[in-house]
Amino acid sequence: MTAQVGIIMGSTSxxxxxxHTATTLDTLGIAYETKVVSAHRTPQRLVDYATTAADRGLQxxxxxxxxxxxxxxxxxxMTHLPVLGVPVESKALKGMDSxxxxxxxxxxxxxxxLAIGKxxxxxxxxxxxxxxxxxxxxxAERLKAWRAAQTDGVAVDPA
Numbered sequence: 376m377t378a379q380v381g382i383i384m385g386s387t388s389x390x391x392x393x394x395h396t397a398t399t400l401d402t403l404g405i406a407y408e409t410k411v412v413s414a415h416r417t418p419q420r421l422v423d424y425a426t427t428a429a430d431r432g433l434q435x436x437x438x439x440x441x442x443x444x445x446x447x448x449x450x451x452x453m454t455h456l457p458v459l460g461v462p463v464e465s466k467a468l469k470g471m472d473s474x475x476x477x478x479x480x481x482x483x484x485x486x487x488x489l490a491i492g493k494x495x496x497x498x499x500x501x502x503x504x505x506x507x508x509x510x511x512x513x514x515a516e517r518l519k520a521w522r523a524a525q526t527d528g529v530a531v532d533p534a
Contacts (some may be wrong), residue, residue, distance in 0.1 A: 377432040378408040380503050383424065383450065384463070385440040392463045393439040395493050399500035403517050407506065408433075414445040421446070425453035435503040438486075439496065441465045444476035447486045459487045459502055461495040499517045 380400060384393045388453035393409070400407045412421045428436060436454065439461040447460030462473035470491035478488040487502060489495035501518070508515035 376406040378406045379432065379434045379507055380405055380407040380500075381424070381428055381433045382407055383412040383434045383438045383445075383446065384411045385411070385442075385446050386408075389439045389441060389463045391497050392461065392492055393437075395496035396437050396461070396500045400503070401495050403500070403504050403521060405481075405500075405504060405513065405514070410453045412438075412446065412450075414440070414449045415443070422451055422453060425450045429452050429456055429524075430448050431500070435459065435497075435506055436459060437499045438462050438476070439456055441470070441473045442467075442476075444473040446490075448480050448484060450488045451480070455485065456508055457503075458485075459489060459499045460472060460502055461489050461499050462491045463480075494519050 382396050384394055412424050414421055434457055434460045436450055437457055438450050440446035442465050444462060447458055451458040455516035460477035462470050462477050464470035465472055474491055477486055480486050489498045504518050508518050
């Protein structure tokens, strides 16, 4: 199955967060690829990845980055595909630096920015699924079922 979603991250340490995107996509039956693509340390890899993503069949890119967190914005600047940014929690500022770096994109270069950490990684997968489901009725049904199961898993009574 050809990957529909690209999951990229600035370093291997970001996998602790971004694995939650992959797990959620697995649950929904969405094909993806994962790559380490640093905006600062491997800029040519980033250019090559972002400029060829659509030609390789990707439809959405989920980019996780911490600290200066330029990866999502730089990827978005080089592709017409939707890019979803996941701020990875940093040691110095608990991910606030990552969040502010990703969310402060200039007008004309959008990045859909999610929550810091695991919740953002999961929600990025769900948002990617919702985007893909617009053209895939079977996926739309799987996404509805996932959400119904989540609802059914919430207890009525606190004890």
